[in-house]
Amino acid sequence: MLAFTIRRALQAIGVLLAVGIIAFAMFRFAGDPVNQIVSLDTPAAEREQVRRSLGLDDPVPVQFVRYLAQSIQGDFGVSYQFRQPVSDLLAERMPATLELAICATIFSTVFGVLMGVYSGLRRDSFLTKVFQTVSLVGISLPTFLIGILLIYLFAVTLGWLPSYGRGDTVQIGWWSTGLLTVSGLKALIMPSITLGLFQMTLIMRIVRAEMMEVLRTDYIKFARARGLTTRAIHFGHALKNTLVPVITIVGLQFGSVIAFAIITETVFQWPGMGLLFVQAVQNVDIPIMAAYLMLVALIFVAINLAVDILYTVVDPRLRTTIRQPT
Amino acid sequence: MSVVQPVLSVRDLRVEFVTRRGALKAIDGISFDIAKGEVLGVVGESGAGKSVTGSAVIGLIDPPGRIAGGEILLSGMRIDNLPPEEMRRIRGKRIGMIFQDPLTSLNPLYRVSEQLVETIRTHTNLSSSAARKRAIDLLADVGIPAPERRIDSYPHEFSGGMRQRVVIALALCVEPELIIADEPTTALDVSVQAQIIALLKRLGREHGTAIMLVTHDMGVIAETADRVAVMYAGRIAEIGPVRDVVQNPLHPYAKGLMGAIPSLESAADRLVQIPGSMPRLSAIPPGCPFNPRCPYVFDRCRVERPEPIQQSEHRVACHLYDQSSVRSEAVA
Known part of the structure; x- marks a missing residue:
């Protein structure tokens, strides 16, 4: 019975990982997140600043691991439209x-x-x-x-x-x-x-x-x-x-x-x-969609x-x- | 024995299945008795009406089937026309029934103890602990080792033979006067069959239970039954003491059946077989239903239905044994 439960739990983790990849991919393919945050006339240097502060200049796998780590802790980022943490909105x-x-x-x-x-x-x-x-x-x-x-x-x-x-x-x-x-x-x-x-x-x-x-x-x-x-x-x-x-x-x-x-x-x-x-x-509002x-x-x-x-x-x-x- | 009232007495029982094309007669006027402690074997081909007879006695014919006539008496009390609730009280308490397949007769989701205790408490006023004690005794009685440990197992944790023992314990748990065993060994291994038959026989003897043993296995009948009824197309072709019927069958159909039993002593190359097959219920020929397959058929068989005739200890439904017909045949 215990072995069965553990096996099932491992399968569940696999499924969640796959969904995590899809959710993460939404950020990559649905446009540049920086554009969603900054206004149209923000200078390039400042955009770079935002990008670095959000960790978006790191290699993709690093970003993915960080995204997963944050998700597990219940941190799904900040909603673009409400400027509030997504986890608060969902809760x-x-x-x-x-x-x-x-x-x-x-x-x-x-x-x-x-x-x-x-x-x-x-x-x-x-x-x-x-x-x-x-x-x-x-x-x-x-x-x-x-x-x-x-x-x-x-x-x-x-x-x-x-x-x-x-x-x-x-x-x-x-x-x-x-x-x-x-x-x-x-x-x-x-x-x-x-x-x-x-x-x-x-x-x-x-x-x-x-x-x-x-x-x-x-x-x-x-x-x-x-x-x-x-x-x-x-x-x-x-x-x-x-x-x-x-x-x-x-x-x-x-x-x-x-x-x-x-x-x-x-x-x-x-x-x-x-x-x-x-x-x-x-x-x-990708962070909400991904978190949902x-x-x-x-x-x-x-x-x-x-x-x-x-x-x-x-x-x-x-x-x-x-x-x-x- | 004739003075003592039989446990089961069936008088001219008729069972019909109502279909769109009219009523089909599954049982067409059969009569027999079973005495206390006696084992009556009922044999016949598939569809001869053996199982329907058993279901009719216990009052469990599924619609569209219904009892169309006749009487069923249990120790002198008429039971075929009882209201459903009274008949339910008789089922399990005074008549027990064992079905063919022990693998599917037990509810898979309940422990054996739960099913036994439920049955015992439905029919008695025993407390659950007393009922449980009785259940353990019953399991010991039917030969289940370590019953106090095994009783809390689920059906799937038993082997086929052990499950059939549990089924027998369930059928016997309130000591019924009559047990109807419908092909109780057909689904079991040959090695287990003999054990189950021996168990049934022993329990029947010990408790004085009358047993109606429905089977198509002549070997089982020969070993177990005191008397045997040979059924054909919803009628009893021949009924009599088992030794007589097996060794000296009178009815041509019974002769054919006995000829189909392989024997070790006589090294016959081919077994005798009865040509043709049993008619469907919708196409039973007039007169004797066996007439199209009968090697001794004569004109009267095709028009007049044979009534049972007493021949020493047998009762046989065949014109061959009617003195008047033999005489008329000789004249012709």
Whole structure:
């Protein structure tokens, strides 16, 4: 188990290094950073001064190592447009994005699993057909359109929910949360649904397919022959066996939920990292773009690692196969 | 023995599978009894209705299949028309079932102890520690070494034969009156098969459990069963004491089956084989379903369905043994 974790961690470091190279390359190929900092009429000598002070005259590998060393310490440079350290900007925006992503994931997992189990058990009921239709909508409509439709319905027409922003937030240390105020919670509803709808339909369809598959297996037949209650069979024996693929989807999708939050955040003007990134792209603010890239990669890699470890918690068969040297 | 009530009594059981093209008769009027402590072997080709019979008795026929007629009595109590919840209480408690493949019969995500304790506690009021103690005793009983250590293993940590022992322990854990063993050795190594059969036989004898042993392996039947029922196309062709049926089969199909068993003593070059194959459920011929393949076929077989006829200790469904038909044949 330890060897497995270490091996996975080494792979993760490899992936992060590769992403680091790409992020670093952005600085080299997206124009001269000095031009972004100094004004148009700065004399050449002064430009050289800036260049030297930033270490941009060093050989490329040296610069790369320095960039990595600084990144590891959380120093991603200074934003061109805000003139603030990128790490401060990201730290300020991160709680908004994470809260949104977590709420969307909880929403999609809870409803996806419930709907999936129900429609797997009652294949022909009316409600199942409703779920199937809803899931078709969720899978085929693009996120921004769902967001706009929700805004039109609940914010413009009915006036129940705010159409943009986070509402009031409460500061707990460096973390700003919208979970503790009524307006903050209200503001979270529509973006969470918009962001989570696609994952919800995905989870529902996977749970449904897995449930139907598992119910046909011999051990479910044998559980019935042993006279176990229907509840124990469906929720103890069948549901647990559908969990491995669900964990994969929830885990891997959590990364894309954060990444896709860009669209939802833009639609709802949600003050998170995604919105920051979109603004950075518009203003060629490379330090923010590079840092965002590294951060998303880090989140993806961390989640992948967590998912792999979670598998072994659910499925005992993996524990032995992992222990065996391959 | 006739005075004692049989553990299982099946009367004219019919099972249908409803399809778009009408109902297919998978079981078409079969009757048999199993006494306490008796092993009834059920043999036949694939699709003869052996497994469906077992599923019908335990009330687990998957839709679109359904019991279309007849009665199933467990120690005199009718069970084929019980509400689902009452039938569930009987399953596992009074009727145990063992399936073909021990590798897939156990839930891979739960420890053996969890599955045993869950089953025991579903049917009894034992505390979990008492249930665990009982589970350990059961595992020892089915021949699993060091059960107090092995009980917390997962199914994949056992070999195939050991897993089938666990499955047997699970089927036996509340001492049912009847065990339905559906091809319990088919998926196992030949060397392990004999052990499992011996185990089943011993447990059946010790607990007085009636066993319905479904298999297509005549060797297993000959070794284990007290009586044997030969099934063909959803009917019982012949039923009788195992020694008689094996050595002196009456029904032409049973004769063909026994002729297909290789023997070490008689060095025959070729095994006898029955020409043709069993009809599909949608194309069962009128009269005797075996008539297109039967070497002794005569006119009556093609029109009239043979009813079981008592011949000493056998019961055989064949016009050959009907005195009236033999006479009419002689006249013709």
